[in-house]
Amino acid sequence: MSLPKCLVLLSTYNGENYIKEQLDSLIKQEGVQLHILIRDDGSKDSTTNIINRFTVQFPNIISLIKASNLGAKASFFELIKAAAEKYPNFEYYAFCDQDDVWLSGKLLRAVSTIGNLHQQLPLMYCSATQMVDKSLTNLKIWPSPPKKNLTIYNALVENIAVGCTIVLNREALQLIASSPPAQVNQIIMHDWWAYLCVSAFGKVIFDYQPLILYRQHSNNVLGGQTDSxxxxxxxxxxxxxxxxxxxxxxxxxxxxxxxxxxxxxxxxxxxxxxxxxxxxxxxxxxxxxxxxxxxxxxxxxxxxxxxxxxxxxxx
Structure with a gap:
């Protein structure tokens, strides 16, 4: 039996401090047939040089798109578009940030959870994270598992999905790509949009087990979850x-x-x-x-x- 094909969608921007650790952790993913599509959002540091060294070492696994700066949200929508157009035959698609570390079984657990449902409708997996500081020292597990149903009636007014934990099946990726927002600036974030789309037409699964080290540091866009x-x-x-x-x-x-x-x-x-x-x-x-x-x-x-x-x- 062939391994499930999973495309990781990674947006980078000035991530030289942590991108090597993240890519190392992606390469070590077990139980999946992996490809990593990276869109660099106009980095001005050595991020692309580090990525290029990986592409030389793993030419069949990593692809790099060098592009102009659009911001993280628009960059991910460009990745979604590229995935739908150029990589339509993958079974699963995972969002990825540049500064985290994935445990080796992260993708396998996600695709196994979705695959066990045996449903031909849009499916989305997301999970808790092990929050860590910049040195990867454990802080706390976040977020707590949701207590209410994961439907459009929640997704319209609240996002429960941490973007770097999201894994979509092919139907979910095609759904999101089929009707892209005309005004991306009206979207709060790509992960919230994914939760909204899939909850409206498919099924969202939240996993309480964290398999990602979610790094908090001074440049982290969403940090602050360690506040009281x-x-x-x-x-x-x-x-x-x-x-x-x-x-x-x-x-x-x-x-x-x-x-x-x-x-x-x-x-x-x-x-x-x-x-x-x-x-x-x-x-x-x-x-x-x-x-x-x-x-x-x-x-x-x-x-x-x-x-x-x-x-x-x-x-």
Whole structure:
């Protein structure tokens, strides 16, 4: 029996400090037929030189696209497009960041979990991570397993998927690539978009076992998950009242509606349309909707915040 074919989608940018460790860990993945597609987002340091040394050593495993700087989010959408067009025959596709370390069984566990479902529909695997500092010293396991169902009614308003843990089957990759967002700047992040797409038309699986060392350092775009509960919420409220998080969920929801409304069933389409429209309604209508909205976040505290920003018309 042949090994499952898995394409790793890796976006790099000025990652010279950690990219070698990451590539070493990818090469050591067990139980899969591996190829690594790297898109360098215009690095100005020695990142591409390090990658080139790997491509010489592993020419049949690693491919490098040198490109101009678009930012991590747009870079991953370019990788998704390239994967769908040039690598359509792979069974599985995994997102990868440049500064983590994967344990040797990460991909095999992911593809085995998806493969065991035996379903010809879009499937997405994601998992907890072992958070570490820049020297790979353990910090904590994050995030906690979600307690509520992983459906579009959660995915529209909250992302439970850490991007570097995501593995998609072919149907999921083709789904995401089939209707790319016209305005990528309206998308919050590629991993949230993947969760939204697959939860709407397929199935999302969360694995409580961490098989990735998720490095936290000064240049980590998403760091800060080691903050205390109080500091996390203090920063969240500060971002909100400074206007940084106003309308980002609604903007992404509108982009998703434009891309996929014709494929949604009647109930989901009407619920999504109502969610988008409520921001322009009066305060009493917003309060009534907040109390009865079918959309939900995983924790009670986050659900209260969702209802608050709906009431304020800032979702």
């Amino acid at each position: 509960w109080f500091n996390k919420w203090k920063k969240r409220f500060h971002r909100y009242f400074q206007g940084q998080n106003h309308y980002i969920i609604s903007n992404q929801a509108m982009e998703f509606y434009k891309c996929f409304h014709h494929r949604l069933d009647d109930t989901k389409r009407l619920d999504l349309h109502h969610f988008i429209q409520v921001a322009d309604s009066g305060p009493l209508s917003r309060i009534a909707y907040a109390m009865s909205t079918p959309f939900y976040r995983q924790s009670n505290a986050d659900q209260c915040i969702l209802k608050l920003i709906i009431c304020m018309g800032k979702v």
